[in-house]
Amino acid sequence: MSADDVIIVGAGPVGLVTAYGLARAGIPVTVLEAEREVVHSPRAMVYHWALLEDLDRLDLLEEIDRRGFRKDDYGYRVHGTGETLTYTLDALAGETAYPYNIHLGQDELCAIVLERLEDCPHACVRWQAPVTGLSQDATTAHVTTTTSDGDEQHRGSWVIGCDGARSTVRRLLGVPFEGTTWPQRFVATNVFYDFHAHGYTRSVFLMDDVHGAVIAKITAENLWRVTYSEDLSLPEDGIGDRVAEHFAAILPDDRAYEVERFGGYRLHQRMAERLRVGRVVLAGDAAHATNPTGGFGLASGLFGAFSLIDMLASVILDRGDHALIDRWAQERRKIFLEIASPAATRMKRTVYESDRHAGHATIEQWRRMVADPAAFRERLMFPAKLRSASPAADAVR
Numbered sequence: 019m020s021a022d023d024v025i026i027v028g029a030g031p032v033g034l035v036t037a038y039g040l041a042r043a044g045i046p047v048t049v050l051e052a053e054r055e056v057v058h059s060p061r062a063m064v065y066h067w068a069l070l071e072d073l074d075r076l077d078l079l080e081e082i083d084r085r086g087f088r089k090d091d092y093g094y095r096v097h098g099t100g101e102t103l104t105y106t107l108d109a110l111a112g113e114t115a116y117p118y119n120i121h122l123g124q125d126e127l128c129a130i131v132l133e134r135l136e137d138c139p140h141a142c143v144r145w146q147a148p149v150t151g152l153s154q155d156a157t158t159a160h161v162t163t164t165t166s167d168g169d170e171q172h173r174g175s176w177v178i179g180c181d182g183a184r185s186t187v188r189r190l191l192g193v194p195f196e197g198t199t200w201p202q203r204f205v206a207t208n209v210f211y212d213f214h215a216h217g218y219t220r221s222v223f224l225m226d227d228v229h230g231a232v233i234a235k236i237t238a239e240n241l242w243r244v245t246y247s248e249d250l251s252l253p254e255d256g257i258g259d260r261v262a263e264h265f266a267a268i269l270p271d272d273r274a275y276e277v278e279r280f281g282g283y284r285l286h287q288r289m290a291e292r293l294r295v296g297r298v299v300l301a302g303d304a305a306h307a308t309n310p311t312g313g314f315g316l317a318s319g320l321f322g323a324f325s326l327i328d329m330l331a332s333v334i335l336d337r338g339d340h341a342l343i344d345r346w347a348q349e350r351r352k353i354f355l356e357i358a359s360p361a362a363t364r365m366k367r368t369v370y371e372s373d374r375h376a377g378h379a380t381i382e383q384w385r386r387m388v389a390d391p392a393a394f395r396e397r398l399m400f401p402a403k404l405r406s407a408s409p410a411a412d413a414v415r
């Protein structure tokens with residue numbers, strides 16, 4: 019590995035997309051991943067319309083579109099009464115060339131990007147290479163991985179920590195992860211069940227203070243994601259035993275369902291105190307973690323990656339000022355703290371903490387908004403606010 023390489027820690031969606039963007043720009047990248055393959059646990063699956071333009075710019079959209087499916091129908095539903103409001107994204111037509119969201123598991127996005135990286139002469143992905151050490155001087159960052167064959171040293175011009183919410187890179191930098199952890203756990207399940215037969219749109223926010231859930235279609239084959247909440251004090255190893263209990267309350271009938279996989283997750287609203295320390299940068303969940311209601315977690319990570327690719331390419335290829343990375347860091351912190359995290363908190367409360375009265379009030383509010391085209395369009399435009407205000411491609415290239 020040359021000292022000019024960019025080292026990316028973590029082959030999750032943010033690490034891989036960042037690696038691909040840099041490699042396409044001609045910058046040598048090495049991805050170091052702890053696991054033997056991409057992590058397949060059920061996680062992000064929604065790509066908001068505002069992300070699609072950037073994914074297209076990276077030439078990834080066509081394949082994402084082919085493997086996933088477009089979706090523009092949503093519903094809010096009061097669990098206790100069945101009162102429902104549905105809407106579409108039609109009002110975005112004229113605002114964007116992509117007036118729809120795409121559903122595709124984030125592991126599938128990773129698979130697409132990995133295939134692309136295989137064709138990049140400058141890119142290398144090392145599996146089973148957990149990063150355990152980090153140091154830096156004025157010109158070079160040094161990374162240690164610990165494998166079954168012992169420790170290996172790597173060096174690069176920059177290191178990007180994309181190693182998730184429990185980031186080792188962040189810990190090795192000594193950067194605090196400020197914020198709070200919720201007293202609930204989310205359980206994400208992938209389940210075969212025919213929600214369409216009950217008139218469900220392909221994304222439904224089921225509002226209830228006990229049985230709240232986000233229900234969304236994952237594949238055309240009637241595989242759905244049902245994410246519900248339970249108390250964090252319940253034992254983690256009993257999640258599987260409790261799934262049936264939750265489904266008995268959430269599903270509209272007792273017809274057979276088949277759980278394909280499930281996973282329990284702790285929930286945070288946290289932001290790293292700094293996103294850049296010398297030649298080391300934090301991105302994705304390593305930089306900021308949010309509860310996933312509304313799908314602003316990966317969206318924030320990807321928007322950060324898109325602008326980081328341009329900023330870092332400018333610094334490396336055009337000998338741009340390192341202050342560009344500081345500017346990126348400040349902007350991403352501000353967007354997360356002032357826009358993404360508060361919105362995700364509001365969404366979580368709406369879905370998982372609404373009693374019948376509050377659920378009804380939410381539906382009334384949406385009804386009024388849908389009837390006011392300007393207000394409704396403004397609401398649908400929200401995901402665009404997570405994009406860096408100064409798209410680096412325009413600002414620095």
Ligand SMILES: Cc1cc2nc3c(=O)[nH]c(=O)nc-3n(C[C@H](O)[C@H](O)[C@H](O)COP(=O)(O)OP(=O)(O)OC[C@H]3O[C@@H](n4cnc5c(N)ncnc54)[C@H](O)[C@@H]3O)c2cc1C
Nearest residue numbers: 028030031032052062149181182302303310313315316317
């Ligand atoms: C239930 C659930 C549903 C979600 N739904 C959505 C959604 O619909 N939309 C949305 O936008 N977001 C959603 N999110 C959030 C989304 O999953 C995360 O934001 C996303 O995974 C972050 O990607 P990442 O690449 O930053 O980190 P990760 O996906 O966590 O990847 C980190 C990678 O780093 C590796 N790693 C860790 N430590 C090391 C080390 N020491 N050395 C080397 N490698 C290491 C890990 O093995 C992993 O491969 C959801 C999250 C959950 C929990």
